[in-house]
Amino acid sequence: MTTDLRALVANGDIAFTGAKPKLPTTLPDVTDSMLEVYRIPLKYLYYNDENGRIATQIKREYGDITPHSDETGADYNDKIAQFIEEDNPTALKKTKKSIKDKSQQVYGYVLQDGRIIDGNRRFTALRQLVDELGTTQYFEAVILPFTYDAKAQRAQIKRLELAIQMGVEDKLQYDPVDLSVDAYNTIIIDELMTVNDYAKESNLKVKDVEDRLATVELIHDFLVFINAPDNAYYLIKDVKLYNPLYELVKKLQKYFQNAGPKYSQTKETAFALLSKMISTGGDTVREVRDYVNNVMDTANNDEYNNQVEDIVEHLRDKLEVEPIKTAADFRKRLDSATPELRELNETYVTTVNRQNRGKNVDNFIGDVKETLNTLQDMHRGGGLTGNLHFNNFSRDQIEEIRDMLVKINLVSSDLIGVYEDEL
Template identity: 40%
Template sequence: MNLLTDGIEMKAVIANNTDKKLVIDNISQNYPVYKIRLDHLYYNDQNDRIATWISQYKFDNKISHLNISDKEDYNATIHKFITDSNPQALKNTQTNINLVGQQETGVILSDGRIIDGNRRFTCLRNIEKETGKTQYFEAVILDHSIENNAKQIKMLELMLQHGVDEKIGYNPIDKLVGVYNDIIETKLLSVEEYAASVNQSPADIKSEIEKAKLLVDFLEFINAPKQFYLARTMNITESLKDLHTMLKRVKNIDKKEDLKNIVFAELLMQPVGDMNRYIRRIGKIVDNNKFFDNFIEEQTAIVEKVCDELEKHTKVTEQEISKIRSNEQIKKDFKHSSEIFFNRVDSDTTRSQPIKQMEKACDSLELIDTNIFKKLSIDQKDDIQEKLDKIEEIIFNMRRELDV
């Protein structure tokens, strides 16, 4: 069915006498807004916001794509994804729609696929079910198909999804999965096209690509290739960011790979409760040339034990992760080893702190232009002399402590 012809004829689509400005193919244009009956609409399963939920559903049901032929069942499935992905955001939006109606116009395709407005559509579905009253979704209808206009539609979706109102509740892992799918996996968009769509620089998107690749590498390391939902449930977003930053500071390729595997193994085993802080502390070891090599050597031996454990689980699921984490000895080994190096680095930092402070003091003193002294007043010279006496006193006391 084409909503712009059949839908209008059936009165399932009603002109709203307003319009909305959209930029498609760099052309800004006003498009008419319509009211569309909900039973003629369906969710967009290619929406990046629910990427990890879709991946989990496909894995659990051993399918490569969702069946759209039964739209009622299809909509019910994705309705649950939207609800579970951010219940509080959905509740807030629904409360607002109940009070003042739908304020933000959505965007759909002529066959009813929702490109922008999945959360609002979900709220209206809830309201219709609760009140028994027919609801209408206000949206622009584009006479496009997902098959023939995939790039246009994705760029428009990204532009709208990353707008101010839609930033709420966008899971970072889902965003990384979207970047990976759109730029690496399907090659639908170039870095420049993606950057333009989300109003970020190409450099920022390249950084996101690197993090997305780390996410893919992590899932491959734990024998769960492309099971992106696991990364969401394991809450590893911040740790991946910290690892990405650490890796940029390591120049040796072998050490870089060893560090990556160490962090991956630690994230899998979860030896402590607050893994984000734990991984961040590893960054201090990376920056300490005195201990970094020994840390790599000691932890790599434990990583090998993790790899041996993973060989027993050829296809890892949430249940399998729980089983792997039940190996308390490996967790103790990781924690014990890391704590030793954390303490060494902290002690080394404390001991080197006076030297760094003295270097700063020397730098500050050297910046003083002594030629200006002759131009100072007597009071200003007395003030400087007083400060020099204080400095001499401090230096005398320091030398005395060094001689003890």
């Protein structure tokens, strides 16, 4: 059940405060005569489940949920109010004290059915004051003549929401996942705005919006890779993976202009390495940059992809045991894939070391000298170094070392010829 707030205004059930604000953006269907602030009883209002800040949180905790006002039942608003409080308890406490001491100083915006477009924290504070003081509270807000039923009206609502939330300096900043998903839903799914429109209303650069859209597409692919629902954006927030994926997508776009087999293989390799980074912890953004610089952006990329192809498949087999729904599920599955992640990392380290050897002449000569020193130590020690004895080795390990020495002998003979030709 929804309530028509404008009908209540016409009946005298909702009072006009006398304030007439100015919109932060231009809406074609809104005239100055509509911009009046009213004192609205809290029971008629409800949080906007389409709000970019809280939509991901709702999906994580409750899946699909039907929004409604306290007039129908307080369960919905109570659940969202908990999100608001947990997100920034200090800001909520400050807002509540301000309203208690000086009344509501900043008006909000609501739709005619009671959906709150701006003012979640103020509404939350007012609901808490009702419980704490036992007094009747009112939310002062502009009542816009819109609902979410019509697509054209949703577009205007989104423009207003972005202008308010993103165009005011002291507003709480969007979580990057929430902002990117909001842009994706607005532009790609609902087709309410163009990229340029969204960039203008949200005070972002067009390239930034485009990168965010591409990041959401990559998030979809990553979630499918780990066997999670492709819209489980909360998982990306919980494992703090947005910034690495944002960094990665820009590099993938740079090095692979057209999607193809090499792009797909590199993408899956990168997803496997991201999983390893989550498992071991650390600065994932820096590690992604290192991977790009040392492998993806080198001649070794194809070779590395081929070397780890089977490892990546075995990792996916572990991830596909059952669907992943939470960050805890994901970490538990990664624990079960420790052998694969260790082998993946060992191959990565070997590739990076090989790549780094050729970065400058001094390092290269130093590596050759170190190899010579190791072989000389072995020669002086009768085949071993330090305190090792042959009875420390298995027969297979002795055979492995012998075979490597044979290969070293053959390769070094060929290399002597290469350097003779350069003299």
